[in-house]
Every structure is written in structure tokens, then in C-alpha cells.
Amino acid sequence: MAYMVPETIPRSATAGERILFESLKAHLPSDYIVYYEPEIRGRRPDFVLIGPDLGIVILEVKDYTKGTLYQINHDEWLLRNTSGALVKTKSPLKQARENAFILTDHLKKDKNLLQEGGTNLKFPYGFGTVFTRLKQEDFIKHNLYQVIESAFVLCRDEIDPDEEGFYPDIVLEKIRGMFTVWPPKRNVLTHEDIQAIRFHLFPEVRISAEFKTPTQHQDQLLLSLHNIKTMDLHQENLAKQLGDKHRLIRGVAGSGKTLVLASRAKMLAKTQPDWKILVLCYGIPLSRSLKQMIVRMMNEPEDLLDLLQPASSVNETESQIEVYNFHEWLRNSLRMKEADIPDLLEKAGRSEAILPTYDAIMIDEGQDFEADWLKLLGYCLNPDTQSLLLVEDRAQTIFKRKKSLAQDIGLDFRGRSKVLSINYRNTAQIVQFAWDFYQKHSQLKHTVQEGSIEGIEIIPPQSTKRKGPEPIIKSFGSLQEEMNFVSKSITFLHREKNIPLEDIAILYRVKNSFKTSYIDEIKDSLNNHQLPYTWITENAESKRNFVRDEHSIKISTIDSAKGLDFRAVFIVNVESMPFPLEEVEEREVSLFYIGMTRALEWLFLTYSGQSKFTAYLDDVAKMRSERQPSGAQLG
Template sequence: MMDDRVISPPLAQLAKLRQPLTAGERAVLQLFRQHLPKDWEIYLQPHLNGLRPDFVLLNPNGGIAVFEVKDWDLKAMRYFTKKGRYGHELWAERNGEEFCIQNQNPVTKVNLYKKEIFDLYCPRLKANTGWAAITAGVIFPFADVDAVKSLLSPFLKTQDGEKFAQYQPVSGIVEVTAGKILDVFPEANRTNSKIMSKGYADDLRGWLLEPDLSSTQRTPLVLDRNQLSLAESRTESGYRRIKGPAGSGKSLVLAARAARLANEGKSVLVATFNITLWHYLRDLIVRGLDAPEKLKNVRFTHFHLWCKHVCYDAGWDKGYERLWHSNDPREVLNTTLPLLADEAVTLPNIERYDAIFVDEGQDYLPLWWSVLRKACNPGGEMLLVADATQDVYGTASSWTDEAMKGAGFGGRWAQLATSYRLPPEALGLARNFAEAFLPKDAIDLPEAEQGSLDLYPCRLRWVQCSPDTAGAVCSNEILSLMRQTGKRGLANADITMLTGDMQSGMNVVNRLDEYDINVVNTFGDDHRRRKMGFYMGDTRIKATTLHSFKGWESRLLVIYVPDAAHAQSLALVYAGLTRLKRSQEGSWLTVVCSAPELHEFGRSFPDYADGASATVV
């Protein structure tokens, strides 16, 4: 039978799947091939950044569906539920022995897949209404559907006939063998969705499919001798810590080492603090791979998302959800959740990795690192890269010498010193700022590359203004930068606005909207989802917080500084100043500042203006 549709991986490669298809999965695949309208794409066991649903269906005009398939024969063994540590749990009995199988609960799994597709991997789906674009179904090909629904009823959010029940279908042996596609997948015939779009489908496809990049479409990673030595070696213990200033190549070394291990078939967990950094690191790692499909060996996460997955994999999803009820969110994030994950990660079914790499390690607490260590295979590698100068959360001071020894480190830090990001003139100003405003025992100053002074011109501008005019000044400075685009390899999409808080950023975005200038931003109540949709390849002007842009770089920057009264806010300003990317065709940095503490420093910029002279473009 010929399939006039997208099936990934291709049918000829199904025998090479990491986990062979079960008899039930083969039956479901046959059902989908024969009865799904051809516009539905079928993805089997897609590597969804570490999640492994059995099936994902995608139709740019119809929606998204994720299915979990269970081959359980409910008559061959007794399956039941009972109250456990965190509420109802799935259990089974064999030969008189009862055992918990909550970590295999298909409803819990498929609901997690749906939530993370919505939150992280298809972030442009609109809040509230976007949920209706995603079906989360459970299929038991060898069991009666009524028996399945009875067993799973404590976990189902809807029952037959209730509103939205079609988005959580449950089906069994009759529905599969008789080809009743609308019972298995009620949304199968949808051909026109007001919620779904081709762009949203592209967002998800980027995670479902391994990137298909040829050598002409990507530039291999280029490392200096010191960076290359670190990327191609490991310490005797497997533990390594690297420090260096902004632009010195810490993330580059991490990416190159991750790519090398992935090429060898080893599993790598890359853990960041900010979600926005995933896109940047993913692009770097792809450039170091022998073949694009090797990316399946790398999983991207941030610490708290990893904790969530560990708790779910342990079957403790209710325990995870309970943490957030009437508890201080900061205490949950810093201590309570890590301690729950610390307990869960010791269970035998929790996934472990050959290497765990942490970027922006100064933002991590030693406890977090300690919990992550337990997910590393014996003899594996642990890498921590950090820059204490960018201590925007006040966590770097917790990494005492004693804490470092307890974290498995010995000897000195590996050091990177030369900055390959900043134009030399901007580098000098960043050094001056760090020496004037940051703790002397924490700063790690970038050094200029020899012979680069005349190669990378840049325009450095500082505008001092009042808080009530800052929004207008920022928007006008962005409009001014738009005059630089269309030449020297620059486009409007290269313009990035960074700010210390979301409210001031949203003010600027709203002002630009009055000029019909569309901005991709990470502001608003759904900022977590927006961060997953924020990547430098987007064709719009960018706007985000200084926190979220750590690790990134741009040739056209506008930075708004509303506050400079505290150590963390000063570290944020430094982080922003070091985001400028050098180019032989020029770079532009404009700082709009309403913090009086930095007024005199602003006067050291080659182009200085007060608000009155900068409010008209």
C-alpha cells in the first residue's frame, strides 16, 4: 500500500526504531494509514526533546493529536486503582503479588505530552482556545473500551458525552480492528481550523523532525586552541568546570563537547536556567554533528522542567502538583521541588545520561547540581560553565570552595579569557562598568583579541531620561536603528530590545504596535510559552528581558535600564552590555537609562544624549 502522506520515520526505517513497535502500535499505525485523511502527518515515537509519545499526528489545517498506546490485556492480569501517596494510583497483580504501575499511566503521560506541546513546542497557539487544537488520546488495541474507561476513570478529566470529551478519546479493540477512526480520533475529519495554522505546524515540526541541514546550509563550529582542547577531552573524574567572561566561548565549548559525545552515540542532557537559551545551544550543537539525526542523543531542559519530568516518570505527578498548593513558589523552586526530585531520581526507571552539561551555572544552586548528578551514569561526564560577573540572581556566592568540593570538583577552574563576541570599544566600556560597579572578588573581565581594534567598528550611544519618557525614547531609538537596516547585511529582524522588567518592555512593544511594527516578545502572563517561541531566526524585531537574553548576542541592540540600585540589577546591566555582537560591517548599541546611579557612567559613551534631545526621531 502506498502512502500519500508524511510518515516519520519512513516505513522502511521502522525496524531501526530505538524501541521496536509493539503489536498494538503496529495495529494503530495500520489504522491511521488506512483511515486518516491524507493531510494528517504521522510521527512514530518522535524524539520530542526527551519526551517519547507513541504517536503524534499533525495537520496544518486540522490540528495536533498525541496518542499513548497500551498493549495491556485487562483479562490476562488484574489491573486496579487504589489510593497512594499522592491520590489514586494504577496498580496490577500478578501471581498474587501487587505492584504500582502509576509511572506507566497512559492518561498521565498523554496529558503531560499535550501540556508541553502547548506550553513549549507550539508556543504560538493562543492561550485558552489553543488547547482545542490538541487531542490527547489513549488506545488499548487488545482490551474492551468500557473496561478501559472504567479502569482509567479516576484520571480522566471528562466522561462520555461531556464537553471537550472529544479531545481526550479512549478507545479499545473494537474501535481499532473495525477501523472506527472517528471513535479513536474524533477530530480526524477536521479540515479547517480557526485555531491551527501552517506556522504553528512548523513550530512543532522543528522538534518532531530531526533537522535536515546540508553542509552548505551550516557553518562548522570554529574553536581556538584552548577551546578545542576542552571540547575534545575529559578529566579523569569526568567532572569539569569552566569559567570565563561574556563572549569567551563557554557555550561554544559546551556545544562542541555535546556534539562530540552525541556523535559517539552517547546520551547528553543540556540543562540551562533560561528557556530562551535552548534555541541558541541547539543551533550550535547541530553545527558540530556528523549527521543531523544524531541530535536525538541530546535533550534540552531547564532544571525545574527536568525535576517535573523526573517526578512524572516516578509516577509522582500528583505529588508534584501538590507542591504548588499554598506554598511559597520561591521555596518550591529553590528547595522543595529539588528535594522531591532528589528522592524520585533514585528510582530504577528514571532516565539517566552519559553526560550532563549545565550552562550559565552561576544561576544554579549547589543543591540543584547535586540532584542532577544522580541522573548521570557511572563513569559519565558532568560539565559546569559559569561567569560570576553575570550573577543576576545572587546565587553565585553560594558556590563556595566547600560547596565545589562537595559537588565533585577538584583542582582549578578551566579558564577562558578572550572575548570573541564584543567589538573592542564596547569591550572596554564593559570592563570599565564591571570595575566600577561589580564586586571586585567576583568579576571576570573579558580580554580583547589581539589585533582586532580596527576590524570591528561600532556605534555606542547612551540616552539618559526619566522613567515616564523611557518608553517613548526606547521606541524612537528602535525606529532610528531601522534606518541602518537593508544594508551591511542587516535586517529589521536583527534589532533586539532588552529591558530589566516585563512591564516596561510591554510599554515599548505597544508603542511600536502603533507604527504597525510587529515585535516577537516574551512579555505577558504567558511569558513562559513566549520564550519557547523566541528565537533569533524569527523575521520580526525582538524584545525580551535582560534575564532571558543571557547567552545570546545581536548586532543591533537597544537596552533599557530602569534600575541600578542593587547588586543583581547592576549585574543585569553588565550582562546587557556584553550582548553586542561584533562584525566587520559594524554593530550598534544604544542604552536608554532612567537610573540616576549610572548617569555619570553614561557620559563616558562616545555618543551621549539626555532625554530631551532624544525624544524626536
């Protein structure tokens, strides 16, 4: 069964397109990818097929009947439309051929996809036509095969299982015969090749937040594209399900939820240029990171080779996408505080309130939104579009959880819910370490379930195969010793592992106690080691001015780091967790889990005191020492 993008065909598709969609899905191999009406270089081919042993095939689909065809030749077709008038159009095969050439000419810009030492692609590509209302006997009777060779045609009785004489193997057999260009050496497309093809043809699947502008030399640019990053197919499908009313995405930490949301925002802005779009989250730093990510996506050229030319920036104020954290939106758009929401909801219920209207609303960190916040946003949503996207991970809940989305905002997400269970952010070691801790300490562990999303509270993560060092656990006799180790470790990672300072974060639970200023110790140690830093959570202004790519180590509370990630993360002063003044320990469990899953590659847990969490870490360190040492060593 082939992988379809989108996974279900839109309602606007013709009956014939639906038959072909289901036939391709059912009768092509599972490692084939089939795109329905993707936008590529300003064109919209009906179907694009990519397969490891196939290459690329473009299909043009027509629902012509015998009565439609008036006069045809190899180049132009004269057709009779529904009103009886004659209209001239390009030959369907010529349309498919032109689309294939536009697509493949673009791919030839990537030297990694070319034959060694040549200028042609290292894999075959072809094109063909599908006539969903004409059978093979029609083609024979009316001599249509003289205009389009049979090798480039699929007829109704070759794609429809309900037709007499249909047999399943014919679909793949005919598609494999639609090639006109064959490389001298038959190559099987690798996973990296297919990623590269998707990366070039579908800009919306690029993980733009991780894309760094390469040097201004074409050979180096092409070489840099060898290590490209794209969404996986499941993420891409979620992002491409546009305008289909309200949707809920639940995902584990690091599963790309924010990426899917940002990509969906970009695609909605592109396909619905008149729409007013609102993107909200809970934390200020994440709102700034989200805004920077969306702006990068909007500014990124369709053709990455355009990066060789000076970029023309898009004026953010001209974009129809507003990005805020919730309380900032309240202040800026409604000129009110959270305490005023209940009165406003009463007025809205009586249709007496004047509220802004948005055609699409997207919410990240949905698990932290209060019921009244969601009700208010429900009143601001255009009733004609009903385009609400709610993204959440209940394992990252740090506030009292609403009970029911249906009760809270009156929207039923059954059948409109998706799960992202694969953690792409962290290494397998970090995923397992963080999840082991969560399962050990969470009171919600009985709600951890596999399977359908309906009723799920917590989604167990699946890790990618990306490996890395084991999380490093270190205890010290004093906070000064602890911070000296942190600063030296940062220096090592920066100099020896080439990790940029902006990809390193220090996370803390509380900034001081009645005895000690933890934040002062952190800053003093970094200053002594001449390491530049930005204290993101110093005050409201520093949060609002947060720039992810600024060349400095980021210092933040754990809860303000939600939604962000860094190659190396240091969680210091772990003995302050669980925080004794926090009544609900479950919140502390979630916070520590959130902090650990901010780390892409390196995770350091340091402490110079004792607590319930450090006792757990001591036990882990003891078990490690009893085994053959396998943890990562610095130096």
C-alpha cells in the first residue's frame, strides 16, 4: 500500500481521480510516495509518484468522454464542453511531459542527484496520462492510440477494480513502462535521495528553523544540501490538511508539533491570501521563536539556489499572520487583562461584545490554555471557516488541566485528531532517559496508552534511531564547583565539538533562595570563563526581545524554555526540584521532563544538594557505575 499525500483525497476531487487515488494507494508498493495535486514551481500536476526502484512519474488525469473529443492530434485537442462550445487545449500527454521536464530540470541543480560526472539525473523519470471515463476498447475503436501511445495511457478498466478484466498488477506494470529517460546505470533511490527530492520540490516540508544559509559559492551550496532536513511524511500530511475545519494534534516532546503548526500557517497564508490568521502559545520566548520561524518560512525562496542572490525580506507587518503569546494578544488586540475574560464571555454569549474575527486560529502549547481562554478564542473564530488547530502534549502540562475540549470550547475533535508519537528532536538516549524518569514519578502514568487518540492523556514517545551520549549526571559539594564544571563543559563543547554558543542553554527552576542567588552564581561563572550569555527570563522585556540566533548562551527558567530546543542543555541546581513551595508535584515532574527534552544531543544534570529528584539521579548514576561505563566523557 503506497503512502499518500494527503492521506485522504479532498472532496473537490472528481470521481475518476478518487478511483485512481484508491487504486494507486492499494496497488503500489508501500515504499512508494504518491502526491495528489502538489504545487511545484507554479504548476499543479495531478499526481506525482516517487519510488525507490521507480524514480519519478508524473500523471495527468482527464475525465473526457467520447462525446468530449472533437478533433485531436499530438499537440492540441479540440474539445466540446458541457455547453456544446468548442475549446482548444494542449494534449494531455504534452501537459504531463512539460510538467515532468520542469520538475526534473529543477532537480538537476542538485549535483548529488546527478549521474557521476554527468549532467543527467541518476534515476529515471517518466510521464503518462489517465483517462478515467474511457476504456481500452474506446481507444482502439476511435484510433486514439495513434495520438497517444498505449504505453503512456491508463484507461478506466485498467484502474477500476469494479471493471471487468481489471487485474491489480496492471497499474504498476503500466506505470513502470511510462519512461522515456533511462540512466546508463540503474540506481535505486536511497532514503537520502528521496529526502532530497522532497526537499527541493516541496519547500513546505523543509525544517526551515534548522536551515542555515551556506557560503556564497554554488558548489559549496550544493554540497550543503546533502545533509538536508525535512519533515517526515506523517508530519507533512498533517501540515497539508488545509482548511478542513478544526483539528487536534497531540504529540510527544520533540515530535515536530510546532514545526507542523508553523508550516500549516505558511501554507494557509499562501493558499488563502485574504485570510486573517492568529498563532498563539503560552510562553513569551516560544512566541518569539515561533514568529521568527514563520517569518523565515515566509521569506525562504522556493528555489534554494536563489540564496546565492541577495534576499529580499518580507515586511512582517504586511503578513496576515499574527503571532503572540496569549496574554500579549489580550493586551494588544482586546485591550484587557485575564481577569476581565469572564465578563467578556457573558457579553459574547449575549452577542453584545465586539471581538476581532480570525479565519484561522492555531494554538501551540494547548495543554496550558485555560478553558475560558479557549472559549474566548472560539468566539473570535470565523464560523464559516471553523479553522482551529490545537497542538498539545499532556506530558508537558504545567498548569491545572481542563477536563474536556468538547465541554470547554464546544468542538468535537473525534475523527479530527492525530498523534505524533516519534521524537525527532532528541537522541534515543535522551528520549529513553527522560521517559524513564517520567514514568517513575508521574501520577498520570496509569493514563499512558497506546493506540487511538480518543481518550489518551499521555502519549509514550518513540525515538528515532539517532544516537548520542548518555545524559551526564554530576553532583558537587558546592554551587561554585557545580557552575565551574558547567562553564568548563560549555567551553569544551564549543571548542572541541564545534557547538555554537547559541545552541547551548542553561535551565534553572528558581533563581534564588533565602541563602543563595543561583542566577548570580551562574552569571559570575560564565563571566569568569569569558562566555557571553543572554538571560532570557530576566524580565518581561528580555523575554519579548529574545532572538534565538543571537551568538550567546541562553539562560532561562525551565517553563519558559517550552517549545525551544538546543544542541546542549544544562539543567542546574536540580535539588531545587521538586520545589517545596509547589503544591502539585505533578507539575514539577512535567517541568523536569520538559527541561530534559529541550536537549537535541547533549544533556547535563548537575546539583550540589539533595531532593527527591537528585536521589533518583544518584540511583541512576550508581547503576551506571556498577555496569561497564558507557556514558559520554568530556575531554
